[in-house]
Amino acid sequence: MAFIECQIRSFVLEMNVSVNVLIPQDIKKDEKVKVLYLLHGYIGNHTDWMRYSSIERYAQNHRLAIIMPAAYNSYYTNMANGFKYFTFISEELPNIMESLFPISNHREDNYVCGLSMGGYGAFKIALTYPNKFSKAASLSGALDVDTLLRENEDKSREQFFKSIFGNDPITNTKNDLFYLAKKADPKPDLYICCGTEDFLYENNLQFKAFLTKHHIPFTYEESKGEHNWAFWDAYIQKVLSWLYKK
Known part of the structure; x- marks a missing residue:
């Protein structure tokens, strides 16, 4: 694998942005990797x-490129x-990466995964653009941000969250994963995992129950673990294997 540190210009954000890339270095002529x-x-x-x-x-x-942007x-x-980070990550970044690297733009070859806040971002991207991303994985994801906002009322993060999401409720909006999961067509394959000692464990169980109730397919795994890199390092290996399952 080649490891490439990139500085790219985002016209959406109107700034330079850092992106790390892992990519096979033996890519054949005219080959496009996942x-x-x-x-x-x-x-x-x-x-x-x-x-x-x-x-x-x-x-x-695994023969695929891994794109790790700063958000x-x-x-x-x-x-x-x-800033418009959703537009940058979901639309502008893939266009830039496809212009720089031999990566596929086919739905079946495009995946998104993240941890915690990134788990929310991964599902939001795939459920908003299910025609672009075929699989999405969340590791200890912050999947119910409406609940997180209510839990942070009158706390130090309240104003920070309001600067991101505004003052209105998130339910049934473009920022609500529950709403997006029902609306998405076609449905991307979803993978959810969380540690049983994680502070977001109940948050993940609620989303799992919602998917089950609405007959939305998903893969779910849990084990003893907290909100930390020991858990994520173990489960990213499971995610990589899951991506290649039919």
């Missing part, structure tokens, strides 16, 4: 997966008061 957009969590950035997991070593066993604390959202 691509996984791998998203970081809250407080993180584009370096997290390389610093805290063994993603490069695990990727050796900071945006919740992968077009912020009410801020």
